[in-house]
Amino acid sequence: MNISPKEVSDRLQFLIKKSGLKQYQFADKCHITAAALSTYLNKDRIPESSILSRIADFSNTSMEWILGGKTINDQLMEKGEEFKDQVMKDMADEIEIWREKAIEAENLLRSTQEVMTVMESGGDYKNADPSKINRDEVTLLSNFRLLAAKVQEKVLQYLEDQLQLQKLTK
Numbered sequence: 001m002n003i004s005p006k007e008v009s010d011r012l013q014f015l016i017k018k019s020g021l022k023q024y025q026f027a028d029k030c031h032i033t034a035a036a037l038s039t040y041l042n043k044d045r046i047p048e049s050s051i052l053s054r055i056a057d058f059s060n061t062s063m064e065w066i067l068g069g070k071t072i073n074d075q076l077m078e079k080g081e082e083f084k085d086q087v088m089k090d091m092a093d094e095i096e097i098w099r100e101k102a103i104e105a106e107n108l109l110r111s112t113q114e115v116m117t118v119m120e121s122g123g124d125y126k127n128a129d130p131s132k133i134n135r136d137e138v139t140l141l142s143n144f145r146l147l148a149a150k151v152q153e154k155v156l157q158y159l160e161d162q163l164q165l166q167k168l169t170k
Contacts, residue, residue: 005043
């Protein structure tokens with residue numbers, strides 16, 4: 001794609017006008033200096049990607065539109081069905097990952113609630129739902145609560161270290 005600094009400048013001017021802000025206010029909202037924005041508006045330079053990203057985010061548009069005037073849909077139409085199918089598959093994969101994380105978080109919440117219920121009943125495990133909590137978890141929490149505060153901190157730090165190590169080895 002051949003990027004024209006003049007066309008980028010025109011689109012930036014359009015975004016500033018659309019925002020209703022003064023040039024220096026727009027620059028501030030995009031976390032860039034007014035001088036840098038002026039350079040882009042004077043067609044001297046095209047913003048680097050990190051700056052384009054901030055402008056696009058603030059303006060609720062895409063970097064692609066700022067650079068080339070094309071929307072995501074335009075690009076999808078140009079690249080064809082195979083590309084569109086791949087994008088849809090990637091999105092479905094991402095949704096599945098987040099769905100699994102939500103289920104994991106929900107299960108953790110249920111387990112935590114069950115542990116709290118058992119602990120509030122004085123550690124009586126008899127009425128606990130075994131699909132949510134097991135006797136070892138109750139024992140672990142009961143013993144943890146008996147530790148001094150400084151020792152609890154050390155145990156928690158050790159657990160965090162072990163979890164980080166486990167993530168690194170996966």
